[in-house]
Amino acid sequence: MSTARSRLALAFAGTAIAALALAGCASNDPLSGDSTGDAGTTESSTIVIGSQQYYSNEIIAEIYAQALEGAGFTVERNFNIGQRDLYMPSIEDGSIDLFPEYTGNLLQFFDKDTTATQPDDVYAALKDALPDGLTVLDQSPATDQDSYNVTAAFAKEHSLKSIADLANVDGVVLGGAPELETRPYGPTGLKDLYGVTVSFSATADTTVDELVAGNIQLADVYSADPLIKTKDLVTLEDPKGLFLASNVVPLVNADIADEIADVINPVSAKLTPEGLIALNVESTEDQRSSEDIAKDWLADNGLD
């Protein structure tokens, strides 16, 4: 009997020690989203950087992180968070300090009915639309926005140059992420603005593959996606401004904005549209990690 008891006690003790060890060497918790946790101001020396669940956004976040570390800040990474509803409150209350964002999409998040479409207008409107506590630093020339693409062959066959030309084509199936269906620039926007009727298929990560295979005719692809070049896709022009310009822009907690502006703004300035695509190529084709890509990019641009 006592053997069983002492063994049991031994087991509990062992488990407890193992648990503590595990907790100790565990990396930082991803954001819990609790407003009760980590509220208030962060220490000025630790900057918490978040990123979306998007590999390209993670690269940019990693670049910002390493730039700040190079400048002497302590950085905590909270990557892969998800969508805006979750991390917005955390940025406002200071659990996250910096988040790489995209001007157009962010503006639509705060102001669904905005009419701004050109980059500078969008940036200005964004600055107004942000709630107190949040601000944005300088926007980058690099863009990564939704765009409608077709295969080169399809474009040739139907003489397509702009989205408006699609009105002459029947049976067009649009593919993209599931939420595209409800977005203002989705099927409804196509109908309202260009008079183009499409049916929708949620193709998510396989969108380009489906387009190339011919299962869909029109695809929503991010403009910084390297597949546009490698698969020879044609991006249809958007004269009526269905899509807002979406430049990379750092979204920051207003309290620490001044502190990190001197580090972050030069970084944003050096990021070009072609440069961003090149970074994405390194991630998808060369399969390099965000860390390595960021390190090399900062070195190449003299920012480390």
Added chain:
Amino acid sequence: MSWVLDNLDLIWSLAVDHLRQSAIAVVAGFVIAVPIGWLAFRYTTLRGTVLTIVGLLYTIPSFAMFFLLTAVFGIPALSETNLIVALAVYAVAIMTRSVADGLTSVDEVTRSAAVAVGFGAWRRFWTVDFPLAGPVILAGLRVTAMSTISLATVGALIGVQNLGYLFTNGSQRRIVAEVFAGVVAVVVIAVLIDFALVLLGRVLMPWSRRTVTPRMNRMQAAHA
């Protein structure tokens, strides 16, 4: 293959997070399941209800469970806490039945002997019933641990950082090696934990090695 070698530290840190989340869920599930299982065993009128309820909990698909928890308990949907609570619920569902069955499987003669010798209820539970129910409970614990470790990957869909990240990230970047590495990592960890639990069982319950094997059971049954 080269992707795996280049990203070993990423896989490692994700694995550590993964284990931590799973361990908390399994331990919590175990701790909660023991008293509930005991209730189901002790009060036979409750047994049916309790087992039905936990059975129903187990029926709830994982991806849906997260949002039900948010709606009912207000846990933020996209948080690690939500994942761990959901995993713990499934752990309780599996373990409760194991605990109840394990306690039921204890030989009535042994239990009567303990009573005759003069053990009080508390002492009897911890020194007789529980240890003897050990093998069955351990079997349930092994199943729970394996299920939890593989189920935790669904957390990637709610943005929780663990080995499931390798699936969503690999899917986005179209890197097969990354997704494959994730699958292998999860299976390897689950199998390792399973071995660890078996070893733990051998250490804690040396007498259990002498329990009947299936073959012996058939012979016993034939002579019953």
Added chain:
Amino acid sequence: MNLFLDAFAWIFSPDRLAGSLTLPTAIAQHLAFTFGSVAIAAIIAIPLGWLIGHTGRGREIAVFLSGAARALPALGLVVLLVMLAGVNLKTEAAVTAFVVLAIPSILAGAYSGIEAIDRTVIDAGRAMGMTEWQILFRIEMPLGLSLLFGGLRSATLQVVATVTIAAYVGLGGLGFFLIQGLQTSDFTEVLGAAIVVVALALVLDGIFALLARFAVPRTTGPRIRRRPTEPAAVPVLQTSP
């Protein structure tokens, strides 16, 4: 409560009958994937399980494979197979993943169903001069049906849960609304879809519970020893008491 009211309103709103994926279609897709995959898995696993249970050979391998397959992450398997198969074989790849995940439970149900039978009954059959096939069909199958159904039940529930997750690769089904709602921060859509998924699972579970009642052959006395014979067999299945 407000959240649930909104969710129910979402479920029954006429908008659900419009759009790229209507709610009825999603439910139909979900059920089709589930039944199709479980059927295929059953065709593979039941004969195999009966063979293992009847001859007693290959049991250790079967137990080990069942256990290891339990460790397979559903999301990872689906994503992996779909990526390997390419977009044109997306459905086939996903179904393969569902089948792989369903086989262990059905296999375990089949062989433990036979193992749980009192050996004396089988010996009696042999003594009566029954051939092995007759023993299988007249004794082992009927008596093992209840545990087999338990295995089918847990396999079905597992596939329902996995099909929900498979929406991530654009397969349709009810998971589509979960993912769409998550990305648009529409918790009403998410909760509504979650409720429908749970309802679906509960209904299927209930159907199996009813079937289990009818699966047990009528006899006059206790037929199957209820003592847990092999600890591993017990937790694998979620049979009702």
